[in-house]
Amino acid sequence: MKPVIETHALCKGYHGRPVVDHLNLTVPEGCVYGFLGPNGAGKSTTMKMLLGLVHPTGGSVELLGRTLSEANRIALLRQTGSLIESPSGYLHLTARENLSIVADLKDVDRKDISRVLEIVHLTKDADRKVGQYSLGMKQRLGIAMALLGSPKLLILDEPTNGLDPAGIQEMRSLIASMPQTTGATVLISSHLLGEIEQMVDQVGILNHGRLLFEGSLQQLQKHSRGGILLRVLDAPKAAAVLQQQGVKAAVPADQPDTLQLPPLPDEALAALVCTLAESGVGVVGLTAQTKSLEDIFLSLTQTSGEVA
Template identity: 50%
Template sequence: MTSHIVQTDRLSYSYGDRPVLHEVSLQVPTGSVFGFLGPNGSGKTTTIRLLLGLIHARGHRIKLFGHEIRRHRLPILRRVGALIETPTLYPHLSGWQNLEIGRLARNAKRGQVEKVLEMVGLTRDASRKVSSYSLGMRQRLGIALALLGDPELLILDEPTNGLDPGGIREIRTLLVGLSQSYGKTILISSHLLAEMEKMVTHVAIINAGYLLFQGSIDHLRADQHDRMSDISNDPSYAIPTLEDIFLNLTNPLI
């Protein structure tokens, strides 16, 4: 398996005459929890739609599992689970029924529904109608749908949007567990920096369509600590938070 499960090469995209992405070269390491971070409107969702082949850029600049998405889209997508913001669910049906519909649509093996319910912690609530689920439970059910077919890569766009602190913690615990216990590579887009800092191993920071940094979270902290120490002329400058780093990097473009 390639060391980078997702690769883009100087990926650019425009909506009509309005540029959205400017030569973005992403490298998502296999096995990582990769935070794709940026404010609303920075190009995160557009990048994800390109990765999934929902929209197309000129040229062949996107590879997943070492293969170009435009030439091998269907085989690639069988190895990918995705959740784009709010999951599409049938509220009058139970959690189990929603997943069974998803299993049949994805042609996943029998027994997958019970497995993903256990993975996301919804086994006890499987028979309840989704209309009675909390928002956090619905998000977990959406992630369960993305897990059908046992994908190697999960792509989640703002999975904690609208959740209260308890729901956000549930999703964070779930995603860390999926990485550590099940070996999933997880690409998460978000603008919630404090929350991402608690779970990611690697980050990419994007603003106004420009990629400002990518690498391990430890590398990012060390690099920015050294820079801020030089600027302040204080070698004992505290290790910056992800929010400090983000504001420092994006301030010239905001």
């Protein structure tokens, strides 16, 4: 089964400055793919190249198993829905009227409007003027427009931007269910991992136009192993024993009975605890620290001495 999106050494530069730099992106079918990176990382430029709105200066794009070109762009984009930046719409018209206009532009049967309204939970507000909508409702209307015609691929650029916590939670639930409710693969961008980690199962992290990580959310979480806190009865003696084993331990100023160890494999940690016991040092407790996904994201995007 071919990926829904593949890019091959995709590049885009402006005035000699690379914005997207030899990007090799792979988005599997049937997933919600989180495209992450700080503001200015190149996410929006990449999405615009995927939609043929911006021409690359190098490399190529494959959508739905076919190379994107001027000759087949319109045909491929008929199978692709998108919401780039803020949703557009006529504020003086109702949601249903806005969707009717978009359906006609897409040459989609207006009968599809009821289906997309139900998916984004706007059926009961379909005949209200869009000017009366909250930002979250406008975002959902934008997604409904993108879903007209049952696209196989949905590209969403920062859809949680500006939403309050309730709106973010609502958007999470909506997008996470998209592959099941619509059959569409979803590519969603954000500069905040915490806002979308509950809705994605694949992740790509971009910084300065380069892909730093690509894989499943579970693979990213494997990077979360942090240090170890070891509570002992005799911290100085324990530190000396560990030093003999080649393990450097620090004693936190506010926890004189605790040693802070670097990340260690389980087998190595078990062996150290046995060594401490054999040396007459009692181990009272052990806590394995973990990095948050936000910490992992920040550590990956701190490249070349620059903090993203």
